Amino acid sequence: MFDNGAVTSLDALQPRLPSPLEEIVDERFARCGVRLLLKRDDLIHPELIGNKWRKLAPNLTAAAGRPVLTFGGAYSNHLRATAAAGRLLGLETVGVVRGDELAGRPLNPSLARCAADGMRLHFVDRSTYRRKTEPDVLAALLREAGAEEAYVVPEGGSNIRAVRGCRALGEELRGHCDVAAVACGTGGTLAGLAAGLGPGRRALGVPVLKGGFLTREIRALQHAAFGGPRGDWSLDDRFHFGGYARTGPELESFAADFEDRHAVPVERLYVAKLLYGLLTLAEEGAFARGTVIAAVITGRPFPAP
Numbered sequence: 263m264f265d266n267g268a269v270t271s272l273d274a275l276q277p278r279l280p281s282p283l284e285e286i287v288d289e290r291f292a293r294c295g296v297r298l299l300l301k302r303d304d305l306i307h308p309e310l311i312g313n314k315w316r317k318l319a320p321n322l323t324a325a326a327g328r329p330v331l332t333f334g335g336a337y338s339n340h341l342r343a344t345a346a347a348g349r350l351l352g353l354e355t356v357g358v359v360r361g362d363e364l365a366g367r368p369l370n371p372s373l374a375r376c377a378a379d380g381m382r383l384h385f386v387d388r389s390t391y392r393r394k395t396e397p398d399v400l401a402a403l404l405r406e407a408g409a410e411e412a413y414v415v416p417e418g419g420s421n422i423r424a425v426r427g428c429r430a431l432g433e434e435l436r437g438h439c440d441v442a443a444v445a446c447g448t449g450g451t452l453a454g455l456a457a458g459l460g461p462g463r464r465a466l467g468v469p470v471l472k473g474g475f476l477t478r479e480i481r482a483l484q485h486a487a488f489g490g491p492r493g494d495w496s497l498d499d500r501f502h503f504g505g506y507a508r509t510g511p512e513l514e515s516f517a518a519d520f521e522d523r524h525a526v527p528v529e530r531l532y533v534a535k536l537l538y539g540l541l542t543l544a545e546e547g548a549f550a551r552g553t554v555i556a557a558v559i560t561g562r563p564f565p566a567p
């Protein structure tokens with residue numbers, strides 16, 4: 263314990279690591295000669311779910327009991343996970359939320375959960391939010407939020423420590439698959455996963471944002487975390503469904519059907535796009551017969567169905 267009562271070791275939270283790896287039988291993939299495994303990172307911890315555990319754990323350790331300040335949109339999984347970590351570990355947390363228009367309104371369920379977990383919410387206008395990594399803007403934000411001593415975690419949680427933390431995901435998959443596939447937001451999870459997979463395997467990322475900027479960002483993350491490129495990885499940019507948080511009836515019915523077939527909860531903003539992309543690729547013949555694919559289940563629907 264630190265002087266302020268914070269818990270020092272995340273082991274106290276009893277993560278389920280390595281996370282389970284489950285093969286599912288899905289005739290649509292089987293017809294294409296492909297085996298599909300689900301890497302159940304959603305089962306690592308009930309509140310620090312999926313890649314949130316892998317990214318946050320090393321940062322929470324580095325925070326060493328200091329308040330943790332981070333950033334996110336109104337429905338951010340990352341903000342919720344950080345707030346939950348704060349409650350569980352006895353750490354003060356501050357969430358800088360995009361959109362000052364939200365300040366005067368009732369909190370949506372995601373932000374309400376953050377607040378209930380003790381996170382102090384600080385709403386900022388969108389143009390300031392966009393500039394949050396500029397040193398003077400960040401310094402002013404920390405001052406306004408009364409958090410000058412805070413340990414700062416970037417939006418989406420993808421810093422060097424997070425990327426290194428995600429390397430363990432690749433290491434856990436060594437020897438179990440030919441292709442490891444993951445949905446990408448900032449790309450930090452893929453950057454670490456690809457580094458951990460080892461030779462003879464490749465990582466495939468499905469970006470959920472539109473824009474085609476991610477290749478550059480992932481290269482930069484790998485450079486910062488590992489000193490240069492690591493692993494064999496690529497992105498397929500066709501499955502964002504119009505951009506972040508955009509879905510639509512086709513994706514919704516695919517996800518609901520997947521849940522019915524396999525009794526696995528399918529998070530809609532990331533995981534549904536990944537699974538949809540994998541099925542499309544399999545049907546296009548993108549994977550040689552006999553390929554074993556591990557799809558990383560990085561999250562769980564919120565609120566729970």
Ligand SMILES: Cc1ncc(COP(=O)(O)O)c(C=O)c1O
Nearest residue numbers: 446447448449450451532560561
């Ligand atoms: C459920 C889920 N899956 C995947 C990702 C993408 O992770 P990354 O930002 O590391 O690409 C996120 C965002 O952090 C997420 O919340």
